[in-house]
Amino acid sequence: MKSFHSSDVVVIGGGASGCATAYYLSKKGASVTIVEREGIATQASGYSAGMLNPLTGIGIPGGLQNLAKMSFRLHQELWNSLIDETGFNFHPEKVSTIDLLFEESEIPSLENIRKTYETEDGFESYWLEKSELDAIKPSLSPEVKKGLYTWGNCSLDSMILTKAFANSAMNLLGFLITGNVTGIESQGGRVTAVITRDGKIDCGAVVFASGPWSAEGEEWLNICIPVTPLKGQIIRTKLQSVETQPSHDFNGSGISLYRKRDGLIWVGATEENVGFDQSQTAEAKRHLLTNAIRIMPEIKNSEVVIHTVCLRPITPDWLPIIGKAPGWENVWLNTGAGKKGILLCPAMGKATADLVVSDNTDVPIQGFDPIRFQ
Numbered sequence: 601m602k603s604f605h606s607s608d609v610v611v612i613g614g615g616a617s618g619c620a621t622a623y624y625l626s627k628k629g630a631s632v633t634i635v636e637r638e639g640i641a642t643q644a645s646g647y648s649a650g651m652l653n654p655l656t657g658i659g660i661p662g663g664l665q666n667l668a669k670m671s672f673r674l675h676q677e678l679w680n681s682l683i684d685e686t687g688f689n690f691h692p693e694k695v696s697t698i699d700l701l702f703e704e705s706e707i708p709s710l711e712n713i714r715k716t717y718e719t720e721d722g723f724e725s726y727w728l729e730k731s732e733l734d735a736i737k738p739s740l741s742p743e744v745k746k747g748l749y750t751w752g753n754c755s756l757d758s759m760i761l762t763k764a765f766a767n768s769a770m771n772l773l774g775f776l777i778t779g780n781v782t783g784i785e786s787q788g789g790r791v792t793a794v795i796t797r798d799g800k801i802d803c804g805a806v807v808f809a810s811g812p813w814s815a816e817g818e819e820w821l822n823i824c825i826p827v828t829p830l831k832g833q834i835i836r837t838k839l840q841s842v843e844t845q846p847s848h849d850f851n852g853s854g855i856s857l858y859r860k861r862d863g864l865i866w867v868g869a870t871e872e873n874v875g876f877d878q879s880q881t882a883e884a885k886r887h888l889l890t891n892a893i894r895i896m897p898e899i900k901n902s903e904v905v906i907h908t909v910c911l912r913p914i915t916p917d918w919l920p921i922i923g924k925a926p927g928w929e930n931v932w933l934n935t936g937a938g939k940k941g942i943l944l945c946p947a948m949g950k951a952t953a954d955l956v957v958s959d960n961t962d963v964p965i966q967g968f969d970p971i972r973f974q
């Protein structure tokens with residue numbers, strides 16, 4: 601097969617993981633080519649809720665904690681220069697959130713969250729009594745008993761962030777190819793080219809950042825890459841009166857309400873183990889709306905403007921896969937970020953770029969080596 605392009609590094613996948621990797625690689629002077637079959641940020645990286653919460657979630661506290669904190673810091677360090685350099689404003693901002701309690705039994709777990717926030721620089725958290733919650737507009741459900749206010753997490757537009765990373769890489773030695781990678785060519789433990797329908801792309805190294813589809817590479821590399829999809833649906837609703845836009849984000853009744861810059865309230869998200877199915881379902885819409893109305897009855901009078909569906913890349917231990925592909929000299933995996941891929945993309949991208957270029961990184965990636973699944 602004829603080659604039509606060559607690059608120091610080929611990154612397979614133009615989501616947040618792949619584009620952040622390309623960004624850091626290009627800053628290190630590598631020529632990098634992103635091969636993406638659908639378009640930059642057309643999958644989960646374009647339709648996530650865009651929340652950066654480094655203090656709670658699966659693996660925090662635990663194996664993900666240090667990576668999450670470092671990534672949160674890297675985000676804030678690069679935002680201004682990335683926006684200035686590319687003109688892509690992904691509108692990062694700090695957010696306030698209230699976790700609403702419907703049952704007294706929820707108090708202990710939320711009290712743990714309060715203590716965590718209280719001790720972390722740049723964050724705060726305190727309890728709100730029912731009388732304080734009653735003053736919030738639009739009104740919350742009378743069923744709500746108490747609330748935990750937190751401040752310090754961030755929110756951004758993950759589609760624009762991902763495009764900004766890609767754009768920055770393109771402004772240096774980056775290249776974008778729209779194509780579906782269908783295999784590799786190799787010689788003596790080294791990948792020499794990736795294969796697309798249009799021909800092959802010669803390369804010095806390859807990064808697999810293909811999100812929920814990463815397991816496609818198992819056959820090509822003869823290793824285990826146990827990443828599976830977890831479907832998530834979000835609805836974006838428009839309240840009838842703009843004056844009643846809420847003053848905080850809310851969590852409760854198994855869902856979240858996010859105030860977004862598009863003037864809509866995003867209600868998310870479902871978690872469905874249904875393979876690669878990406879259809880919108882009436883059942884999910886009903887579930888999200890019912891619970892949103894349970895939090896804020898005013899949502900009954902809202903209109904659902906957009907309904908999105910995308911897939912999270914999940915691993916068996918809910919930790920990402922970052923590191924060299926076992927048995928290969930020049931193949932790297934950067935995938936499996938699960939429910940935190942937007943938060944984690946700078947740290948995962950930097951770690952991967954460091955490893956590709958110098959086999960060493962200051963990013964805390966202990967516990968994420970692909971070898972654990974072989």
Ligand SMILES: Cc1cc2nc3c(=O)[nH]c(=O)nc-3n(C[C@H](O)[C@H](O)[C@H](O)COP(=O)(O)OP(=O)(O)OC[C@H]3O[C@@H](n4cnc5c(N)ncnc54)[C@H](O)[C@@H]3O)c2cc1C
Nearest residue numbers: 613615616617637645649650651781811832940941942943
């Ligand atoms: C509903 C929902 C809400 C979320 N909210 C948040 C949040 O608030 N905060 C947060 O941090 N995370 C959130 N996430 C998780 C986050 O969106 C994902 O972890 C992250 O987007 C994964 O990025 P990725 O680049 O690994 O994968 P993707 O974004 O899926 O990108 C992978 C890309 O690879 C391409 N590809 C795959 N195979 C090939 C191939 N063979 N050839 C060429 N291209 C290929 C695909 O087309 C795709 O574009 C959310 C996820 C969902 C579903």
